[in-house]
Amino acid sequence: MVRPQWIALLALSLVVAGLFAWLGQWQLGRAIDTAPLPPGATEEVRPLADVSEPGEYLPEPFVGQRVSVTGTWVPGDFIIVASRFNEGVEGYWVTGQLRISDTAPPTSIAVAVGWAPTQDAADAAAERLNADAAAGSAPMAIEGRLISDEGAVPPPSGADPQTLTRMSPAALLSRWSDTAGLEVYRSYIVAEVPQGGLDEIVSAPPEAGSAVNWLNIFYAAEWVIFAGFAFYLWYRLARDAWEKEVEDLEDARAASSD
Known part of the structure; x- marks a missing residue:
């Protein structure tokens, strides 16, 4: 895992995770920006x-x-x-x-x-x-x-x-x-005023909204998960490569002993 290619891949994972973290922070900001208007x-x-x-x-x-x-x-x-x-x-x-x-x-x-x-x-x-x-x-x-x-x-x-x-x-x-x-x-x-002999469309005032936009909160949580997945993907790729190398060494030793 300390080989140059895996260090470079880790650096790339850090960049991707940083981007996802920024997107998560942006979504949290949106949750605040879209607070409901004053009543009425x-x-x-x-x-x-x-x-x-x-x-x-x-x-x-x-x-x-x-x-x-x-x-x-x-x-x-x-x-x-x-x-x-x-x-x-x-x-x-x-x-x-x-x-x-x-x-x-x-x-x-x-x-x-x-x-x-x-x-x-x-x-x-x-x-x-x-x-x-x-x-x-x-x-x-x-x-x-x-x-x-x-x-x-x-x-x-x-x-x-x-x-x-x-x-x-x-x-x-x-x-x-x-x-x-x-x-x-x-x-x-x-x-509000119908035309052409039609009936009025009944359209009630919108209900008072929550001070928290839960949809944006959900999106922010998704970006955090994506950031974690970037590190997990690097770990799995590096570990799979390391395990394959260990298996190849063991097979080579077994073949030489025979």
């Missing part, structure tokens, strides 16, 4: 640009933050998301692409504009909203809660392949029009 802070309506930026993940303390933004609807981009529950009743959301005013490059955010109890009602509302957007309208102010991307999932077995069951701006972006050079928010807004 999410109920204060804030400009969207003050809370999040296009392309960024929504920080945990701001999930459910009430925000405001002004923009225009992009015609043809009102899309239905299925399996949405409103006060325990399953139904459908109608979502739209809101092109935010006065942004360069052009920037959009997905907005859930309302809830419908049936597919037919959702289809009719989407058709009305698309027609209104195509006719042209002045920019409008939208207020609502800012929510994190739920992540795209495949449609249920046997369903239409175009069926969406999760509210995912990334999945909606693939179906939007006029997206060349477009920047998009990863989060989405649940509008």
Whole structure:
């Protein structure tokens, strides 16, 4: 184990373990940085640009933050998301692409504009909203809660392949029009005032969070384990090589005695 190659491998293990330790410390810092906001802070309506930026993940303390933004609807981009529950009743959301005013490059955010109890009602509302957007309208102010991307999932077995069951701006972006050079928010807004004859989406204030972000604590513990594994891997490789050398010497002695 004191041979040059094993000393060099140990030095490499120290570097790797040091990197993992730094990542663990960074995760612990994140656990502190993401402490919850003061009680009631999410109920204060804030400009969207003050809370999040296009392309960024929504920080945990701001999930459910009430925000405001002004923009225009992009015609043809009102899309239905299925399996949405409103006060325990399953139904459908109608979502739209809101092109935010006065942004360069052009920037959009997905907005859930309302809830419908049936597919037919959702289809009719989407058709009305698309027609209104195509006719042209002045920019409008939208207020609502800012929510994190739920992540795209495949449609249920046997369903239409175009069926969406999760509210995912990334999945909606693939179906939007006029997206060349477009920047998009990863989060989405649940509008407080429904449109197109839809029902209001009931969106309760977020519950008060813990002062400790346990997910980041878990990640920090993982990095510590990885750092320990780097040393263990060096030890096993060196020990296996040493044991093989001992076996070879014993075999050589046995052969010479014969």
